[in-house]
Amino acid sequence: MSESTENVDATSAESSDTSTREILDSSVEDAVALYRKVREGKNKELTEKEIADIDKECEIIRNRQVITKDLQHKPVEITNKNGLVVTGPPTLTRFEKARIMGARALQLSLGAPIFIEIPKNATTSLEIAMEELKQRVIPIVIKRTLPNGDYQNIPIDQFA
Numbered sequence: 001m002s003e004s005t006e007n008v009d010a011t012s013a014e015s016s017d018t019s020t021r022e023i024l025d026s027s028v029e030d031a032v033a034l035y036r037k038v039r040e041g042k043n044k045e046l047t048e049k050e051i052a053d054i055d056k057e058c059e060i061i062r063n064r065q066v067i068t069k070d071l072q073h074k075p076v077e078i079t080n081k082n083g084l085v086v087t088g089p090p091t092l093t094r095f096e097k098a099r100i101m102g103a104r105a106l107q108l109s110l111g112a113p114i115f116i117e118i119p120k121n122a123t124t125s126l127e128i129a130m131e132e133l134k135q136r137v138i139p140i141v142i143k144r145t146l147p148n149g150d151y152q153n154i155p156i157d158q159f160a
Contacts, residue, residue, distance in 0.1 A: 024066050032058045075149030087144040087152045090160045096142055097133065100156070104129035104138055115139075 039054050040046060046054075080086050092100070108114065108125035115137040122128050132138050136157045145151040 020068070024068070028062060028064075028066065032061050035061060073148055075145075075151060078146075078150055078152040080152075083158050085144075085152070085154055085158060087146060087150075092142070092156075092159050100133055100138060100140055100142075101126060101129045103140070104132060 036054060036058055039057070078086050084090070105124075105126040105128075108128055114128060114132075116128070116132050116135055118128060119131055122131060129138075133156070136159070138156055140156055142154045142156065142159075143151055144154065
């Protein structure tokens with residue numbers, strides 16, 4: 001890279017930092033002005049103490065650290081040594097049960113092996129899936145995700 005190119009890059013970086021700083025400063029001052037307007041009210045006479053309090057609070061706003069870049073959260077698996085369910089209720093929700101039974105019934109109808117002795121009253125793959133779920137022998141893991149992306153993988157046998 002030539003020396004003139006490096007100078008242009010350095011100058012553009014400095015001007016970018018300067019413009020960002022100007023934008024941040026103006027937005028902070030706009031915030032202070034709005035805060036002052038709200039605190040002073042419309043037709044209200046303020047005492048010197050109230051004005052001093054407002055000035056002090058405005059200075060606190062000016063001195064706050066401005067976060068210009070928010071770091072992306074990386075989802076983490078939540079683990080528990082005791083095998084307890086940490087995210088959500090300690091039992092399967094009705095939605096989880098429906099999803100498990102539907103998936104397992106489909107597997108059974110497509111010829112998957114059965115993990116229990118078939119009950120005499122079971123006539124459909126759904127009834128067999130319901131019995132397998134009742135006995136907690138289906139090898140399915142439930143993934144419960146929190147709003148921030150963290151998750152917990154829970155085997156069916158760990159539910160109450």
